[in-house]
Amino acid sequence: MAATSTRRRARSDRAGPVTTESVLPELRTMWWETGIRARTEAGLFAVFAELPKLIWAAMRISWQADRLRTSVVAGATVGAGVMSAFGLLAAQRVLVELFAGGPTADKVVAALPALAVLAATTAARSGMAIATGYAMNGLTPRVSREVERGLFEVTTAVRLDAFDADAFADDMERASRGTDSAVDLVPASMNLLAGLVGVIAVAVAVVVIHPLLLPALLVATVPNAWASLRAGHLRYQTYIAGSVRRRRMWLLHRLMAERASAPELRSYGLRRFLLDQYDRVMGVETDIELALARRVTTTITVGSMIGGVATAVVYVLLGLLLIDGQIPLAAAATCVIAVQAAQRSLSVVTYQMDRVYTEGQHFRDYTGFMTRAAAYLPARVAAASPDRLRALAIDAVSLRYPDRDSAAVDRVTLTIEAGQTVAFVGENGSGKSSLAAMIANLRSPTEGVIRWNGRPLPEWDRDELRGRIAVVTQEYHKWPFTAATNIAIGDIDTEAQQDRIEAAAARAVADEMIRELPHGYETLLDRTFAKGQDLSGGQWQRITAARGFLRDAELLVMDEPSSALDPRAEDALFQAIRDRRGRATTILITHRLANVRHADRIFVLHHGRLVEEGTHDELVAVGGRYADLFTLQAAGYADNPRPPAPRPATSC
Numbered sequence: 001m002a003a004t005s006t007r008r009r010a011r012s013d014r015a016g017p018v019t020t021e022s023v024l025p026e027l028r029t030m031w032w033e034t035g036i037r038a039r040t041e042a043g044l045f046a047v048f049a050e051l052p053k054l055i056w057a058a059m060r061i062s063w064q065a066d067r068l069r070t071s072v073v074a075g076a077t078v079g080a081g082v083m084s085a086f087g088l089l090a091a092q093r094v095l096v097e098l099f100a101g102g103p104t105a106d107k108v109v110a111a112l113p114a115l116a117v118l119a120a121t122t123a124a125r126s127g128m129a130i131a132t133g134y135a136m137n138g139l140t141p142r143v144s145r146e147v148e149r150g151l152f153e154v155t156t157a158v159r160l161d162a163f164d165a166d167a168f169a170d171d172m173e174r175a176s177r178g179t180d181s182a183v184d185l186v187p188a189s190m191n192l193l194a195g196l197v198g199v200i201a202v203a204v205a206v207v208v209i210h211p212l213l214l215p216a217l218l219v220a221t222v223p224n225a226w227a228s229l230r231a232g233h234l235r236y237q238t239y240i241a242g243s244v245r246r247r248r249m250w251l252l253h254r255l256m257a258e259r260a261s262a263p264e265l266r267s268y269g270l271r272r273f274l275l276d277q278y279d280r281v282m283g284v285e286t287d288i289e290l291a292l293a294r295r296v297t298t299t300i301t302v303g304s305m306i307g308g309v310a311t312a313v314v315y316v317l318l319g320l321l322l323i324d325g326q327i328p329l330a331a332a333a334t335c336v337i338a339v340q341a342a343q344r345s346l347s348v349v350t351y352q353m354d355r356v357y358t359e360g361q362h363f364r365d366y367t368g369f370m371t372r373a374a375a376y377l378p379a380r381v382a383a384a385s386p387d388r389l390r391a392l393a394i395d396a397v398s399l400r401y402p403d404r405d406s407a408a409v410d411r412v413t414l415t416i417e418a419g420q421t422v423a424f425v426g427e428n429g430s431g432k433s434s435l436a437a438m439i440a441n442l443r444s445p446t447e448g449v450i451r452w453n454g455r456p457l458p459e460w461d462r463d464e465l466r467g468r469i470a471v472v473t474q475e476y477h478k479w480p481f482t483a484a485t486n487i488a489i490g491d492i493d494t495e496a497q498q499d500r501i502e503a504a505a506a507r508a509v510a511d512e513m514i515r516e517l518p519h520g521y522e523t524l525l526d527r528t529f530a531k532g533q534d535l536s537g538g539q540w541q542r543i544t545a546a547r548g549f550l551r552d553a554e555l556l557v558m559d560e561p562s563s564a565l566d567p568r569a570e571d572a573l574f575q576a577i578r579d580r581r582g583r584a585t586t587i588l589i590t591h592r593l594a595n596v597r598h599a600d601r602i603f604v605l606h607h608g609r610l611v612e613e614g615t616h617d618e619l620v621a622v623g624g625r626y627a628d629l630f631t632l633q634a635a636g637y638a639d640n641p642r643p644p645a646p647r648p649a650t651s652c
């Protein structure tokens with residue numbers, strides 16, 4: 001047993017064990033993380049400097065979301081602060097009257113006007129608090145909608161190449177956290193403003209009573225403010241540092257708990273392997289969280305201790321002033337009320353400052369993302385409406401993915417005439433899908449130009465062009481909608497008509513299969529819904545092909561449409577593709593070369609370059625790369641593809 005495990009260890013050492021670092025290299029610090037961390041390590045003064053900007057940002061987004069409610073909240077907040085100041089001064093007046101000499105009845109009568117003012121300000125403050133709460137309840141969902149919709153408007157509009165950049169995915173994750181923060185930032189900013197107005201009101205009242213009490217008030221509250229801000233700062237740093245780790249955790253969650261990965265997880269026995277990864281990533285995460293908790297607790301404890309001592313100093317100072325006869329008893333009593341009110345308001349301020357700062361940082365991730373993502377938005381040009389396709393010219397076109405040394409498509413030049421069915425052929429990774437994606441206007445060439453009727457693609461109206469091209473991608477998406485909707489999204493701008501959907505399904509050999517589903521075309525194709533169904537790979541591919549056929553587009557790009565189809569379905573699908581010849585243009589990408597025999601033109605790609613082109617017969621006659629691939633595949637169908645290897649001679 002021990003020998004077996006030693007052998008196993010020795011073998012795994014030689015092969016290089018699969019470790020978290022080799023599988024999850026992102027766990028290492030990345031350049032953009034370092035940059036952001038440096039920014040967060042700016043001191044507390046920088047935090048103070050930032051608060052007005054953050055509050056302003058919150059006000060702006062709130063204003064954009066709902067002007068009326070924002071005005072109500074802002075007006076009521078300032079009004080409540082003003083009422084606090086009047087209330088405090090009225091309270092002092094009441095105490096002055098009550099502590100004056102003379103019969104009690106006379107003192108009460110004298111205090112009545114001030115008492116009335118006190119009651120009115122208290123009632124007004126309560127009314128404003130109710131108005132603020134009511135307006136806030138309506139404002140929050142509107143703010144949430146405003147920012148979230150803004151984010152989705154950008155994430156659905158950015159060019160496809162944005163998703164190739166690793167930093168973009170992280171940026172987007174933090175931005176979506178930022179949309180939640182906006183919902184917290186707006187009320188936090190309003191509460192902070194309310195607290196500030198309250199503090200100012202108390203400060204004014206205290207100065208009126210005795211100016212010396214103001215610095216004492218500051219001493220009593222600044223340490224807590226510092227501690228809260230420091231804690232927020234620490235939390236934000238940790239959040240940034242854990243961004244990549246969280247993404248990996250999320251991935252591991254999905255891999256271990258989702259249906260899609262469940263069969264392979266079991267068949268390859270990946271349970272232990274994934275749980276190990278979870279433990280290691282979680283171990284790092286827990287250590288970071290514990291270190292953070294220690295630092296936050298220390299900071300808050302120190303702040304509270306200093307704050308407590310400072311409050312005691314304020315009360316001692318007040319006692320000394322009273323004994324010394326420097327302030328009357330009524331003023332001293334008002335002062336105790338004022339100190340408590342100031343502390344209440346200041347604890348609101350410090351707490352809300354923490355929230356505004358922390359949420360504000362996340363919200364800045366959102367606004368920063370929105371700015372950076374703008375660089376990935378397609379250029380807006382006054383574009384012409386494309387006329388019906390006559391010819392597509394691909395002129396010295398290259399595509400280079402970020403962080404890849406070689407070009408995926410390398411200076412390819414070819415022409416496709418309207419009505420032709422052409423095929424892109426080549427080994428895995430030769431650049432077929434990348435070239436098709438550029439022709440379909442999903443990606444832009446890094447060099448060269450693609451012309452639709454002689455004019456570069458970017459000069460045509462993007463949306464109209466999209467309406468003329470249908471694409472069936474190799475990595476099709478299983479949309480969590482009904483079978484009918486899954487086909488209808490092939491022409492989402494047009495009202496879905498059942499007969500069109502059924503006709504498209506019939507062309508893609510999907511009609512009969514869909515009718516056999518429990519609810520026919522209305523069957524939900526997602527197991528996460530009640531009564532939802534899943535389909536086999538080939539059945540999904542038929543639905544995807546139907547989506548491509550729905551529009552009967554001028555240009556149809558079909559990337560590996562039949563890889564999972566049975567022979568009968570495959571034959572019917574290619575018959576439907578052949579039916580388009582002369583009428584509409586089709587670009588076909590497939591490894592099943594028997595299906596491209598009838599193509600008008602076959603383009604052979606190798607390492608991104610166009611190495612051969614011609615009809616099937618021409619290419620076979622040339623005896624080049626296409627002929628090799630075709631012969632190799634055809635041999636698999638021959639009666640006796642390879643002569644049996646000669647047996648070794650045996651002596652009798």
Ligand SMILES: Nc1ncnc2c1ncn2[C@@H]1O[C@H](COP(=O)(O)OP(=O)(O)OP(=O)(O)O)[C@@H](O)[C@H]1O
Nearest residue numbers: 164401404408426427428429430431432433434435
């Ligand atoms: N989004 C991407 N980011 C980086 N590299 C990519 C990306 N997509 C494709 N590639 C690379 O570009 C090259 C061409 O890929 P492409 O998908 O165009 O090949 P293909 O001929 O369609 O392959 P297959 O027959 O396997 O579908 C490959 O080396 C691939 O690894």
